Amino acid sequence: MKTSTKNQSLASDDARFDKVYTDPRFIAAPNKIKKVEIDARFKNALNDKQFSTVTKIDKYGRRIAQKDTHALENY
Numbered sequence: 001m002k003t004s005t006k007n008q009s010l011a012s013d014d015a016r017f018d019k020v021y022t023d024p025r026f027i028a029a030p031n032k033i034k035k036v037e038i039d040a041r042f043k044n045a046l047n048d049k050q051f052s053t054v055t056k057i058d059k060y061g062r063r064i065a066q067k068d069t070h071a072l073e074n075y
Helices: 005-012 014-022
Strands: none
Touching: none
16 A cells, blocks of 8 residues: 555554554555456447437537437337
8 A cells, every 4th residue: 555654654653543554455456456347248338329429518518409310210
């Protein structure tokens, strides 16, 4: 755990916090372990047009109404 020596010296003087520096539950997980792997069932969500819609907004931050053309594609 990387901490500055000033902060560590203040906290390490107190015996109540000794476990924080040695207990593995408090060690930050590396990014390699934290990375989420997407299941094959959800791979299409990354590339599909339905999942990547971006709402258009005007200069005041209000949403601009879009025409839903996706429903018409079913007919």
